[in-house]
Amino acid sequence: MALSTFSENQYDKEIWRTGLTLRGSSQCEIYDMTWSPCGDFLLTRDTAKTARIWNVTDGLSSLDEFEVHSSCQSI
Secondary structure, three states, rough: OOOOOOOHHHOOOOOOOOOOOOOOOOOOOOOEEEOOOOOOEEEEEOOEEEEEEEEOOOOOOOEEEEEEEOOOOOO
């Protein structure tokens, strides 16, 4: 018989902490995001239908932004 200091429910939990907060000009919530294959850039799409390319190697600066179509469901 094995004893544990954790309850059964604690095995299924994950702890999420905010590492960085992305803020663009629209201040809208991020709807979707994906990393570049090299890991240096992040592409985000927000609820205002704006996509942004972020450079994560220099402290997370926004490199470019453009409008996406309403039919775009994910990036």
